[in-house]
Amino acid sequence: RKEVEQDPGPFNVPEGATVAFNCTYSNSASQSFFWYRQDCRKEPKLLMSVYSSGNEDGRFTAQLNRASQYISLLIRDSKLSDSATYLCVVNPINRLTFGQGTILTVHP
Amino acid sequence: GAVVSQHPSRVICKSGTSVKIECRSLDFQATTMFWYRQFPKKSLMLMATSNEGSKATYEQGVEKDKFLINHASLTLSTLTVTSAHPEDSSFYICSAKRGASTNEKLFFGSGTQLSVL
Numbered sequence: 001r002k003e004v005e006q007d008p009g010p011f012n013v014p015e016g017a018t019v020a021f022n023c024t025y026s027n028s029a030s031q032s033f034f035w036y037r038q039d040c041r042k043e044p045k046l047l048m049s050v051y052s053s054g055n056e057d058g059r060f061t062a063q064l065n066r067a068s069q070y071i072s073l074l075i076r077d078s079k080l081s082d083s084a085t086y087l088c089v090v091n092p093i094n095r096l097t098f099g100q101g102t103i104l105t106v107h108p
Numbered sequence: 109g110a111v112v113s114q115h116p117s118r119v120i121c122k123s124g125t126s127v128k129i130e131c132r133s134l135d136f137q138a139t140t141m142f143w144y145r146q147f148p149k150k151s152l153m154l155m156a157t158s159n160e161g162s163k164a165t166y167e168q169g170v171e172k173d174k175f176l177i178n179h180a181s182l183t184l185s186t187l188t189v190t191s192a193h194p195e196d197s198s199f200y201i202c203s204a205k206r207g208a209s210t211n212e213k214l215f216f217g218s219g220t221q222l223s224v225l
Contacts, residue, residue: 041221043216
């Protein structure tokens with residue numbers, strides 16, 4: 001089983017849509033969780049950390065379910081500029097592990 | 109914010125040559141740096157963890173004699189791909205962590221696209 005698994009997509013959604021990504025992780029000792037965004041052939045950029053109580057940043061909401069070992073990212077009111085690959089990142093003791101990424105394309 | 113500079117951004121070399129990639133933290137001391145490799149349409153794969161002043165810790169399947177990592181100072185880590193072959197062609201990205209906390213944010217370099225002919 002992969003340490004971090006994501007649905008690779010692609011997700012193709014119209015502007016204004018709401019889209020959700022899920023990610024599961026295998027190491028129950030994982031301590032911190034993140035969502036990164038990566039544009040084609042660019043470095044990943046931190047989108048948001050994921051906290052146990054769930055957290056929101058504008059149109060983006062992240063949630064963590066430790067019992068089921070999954071995290072999610074919800075994007076509301078999608079913009080064209082949201083088109084990118086979204087990487088789920090888990091930190092099982094000082095060693096960030098990336099999921100394979102979910103490709104999102106937002107179209108007019 | 110913190111900045112990590114990675115150089116060069118693109119390298120094209122002949123098979124059998126060695127290529128050195130530099131990763132510098134510009135405004136903070138990075139006790140730990142990470143090196144990743146990314147193949148097209150794949151995720152980042154951690155190659156090794158580099159701690160200043162000590163030997164790098166390599167992930168399973170990564171040849172330490174093939175990918176030499178040196179972290180001689182708190183602001184510089186280098187990755188040398190020795191005797192490069194076409195299968196080493198990939199996107200290499202470094203990242204640096206400012207503190208020791210597991211929740212400390214990572215700062216990424218802009219990546220190096222290596223093409224071995």
